[in-house]
Amino acid sequence: MSRPAAVVLLSGGLDSATVLAIAASRGFDTYCLSFDYGQRHKAELAAAARVAAAQGASKHRIVHFDLAQFGGSALTDSQIAVPVEGLQPGIPVTYVPARNTVMLSLALAWAEVLGSRDVFIGVNALDYSGYPDCRPEYIAAFEAMANLATKAAVEGARLLIHTPLIDATKADIVRMGLGLGVDYSLTVSCYQADAEGQACGVCDACRLRRKGFAEAGLADPTRYRARD
């Protein structure tokens, strides 16, 4: 019997690379979806392609949509600097308006065409940046909406949004991924990675990633660029 298909949102970072390995370990044929949404850290797209290939994904697609034309985020607007002073209380300027909603919507579209009932996303409500669209109540509401949105739903298929990292710390995530053979040297988390995928080491994404390896007591394979 063929394995069921799952759509996996793959940013090319640490979390989504781990989620991809988890989806495969649960018996799914993986269809990876990445987005060129006008983000400044385009190196993550090359990382996503490397990760999908290394993990034997059935397919990897990159969908383009231009969130930069709306602006309103340090990740899509070059006029807003990426914070490098450490995590602060509240929702940071790296928040991208409605990003996970747009991404999950496109995953929903692809899942329906594939006949898949399973979407995986690496959101995480513990060691995270305070983004509202990473919270369990948000994911539950998206799933409820998705199950009214499609022809597949009307015909009785129930879509599940899998969030295997939702309660994990970054250290848990790193341990889980290494147990599944994830090669984290292929991944890029940094919000301002350079074209070669080298990380700044000081943005929130870098700090959370470093903390994960440190707390897990494991070697961090991230390539950091020389500081100014």
Place this chain on the structure above:
Amino acid sequence: MSRPAAVVLLSGGLDSATVLAIAASRGFDTYCLSFDYGQRHKAELAAAARVAAAQGASKHRIVHFDLAQFGGSALTDSQIAVPVEGLQPGIPVTYVPARNTVMLSLALAWAEVLGSRDVFIGVNALDYSGYPDCRPEYIAAFEAMANLATKAAVEGARLLIHTPLIDATKADIVRMGLGLGVDYSLTVSCYQADAEGQACGVCDACRLRRKGFAEAGLADPTRYRARD
């Protein structure tokens, strides 16, 4: 006092042109959003630009995202013919997987950047094509999800999805729009309009539109192309 901003999904067809006029009549500054999603009837984008200009919209944006790469619909896959035999029971092949969800998600993103709490969409549950993402229960679920998704929501702003046509017949819609001065000769509804925006007259969208004008006893300004 300046008028509040509303994002209006504007396809360039009859329904959305009417919704734009309704939003303006309710005192909103209108920000029109159209999509180039790989649809075969690209003439609707030119129509949307004409309608936005004619009605004095504050801004009109076209966001590109490629649903055609997923396929699965007569509107995005040239291998699937647009039905021309009249409306049939069930969900037709012109259904585009998760289209309204993707579009509303992008509207949500723009609304948040604009500081707007209002999104207008011309869905219609009466004279419609049986699309699941036009039903009131779907819209309510999207609104509930949206109100957990954003920084604006966390900060207490409540987003409303306005569906002023949800219970209207096509004849009601035409009468409403003419009462508000909508010039329907600028609009294109046809699923296979030619480059000049001339309609086929026989697809479901054309049939619903013709029925609207006929039942309202009003002249239909649609330009039909010569039949084969």
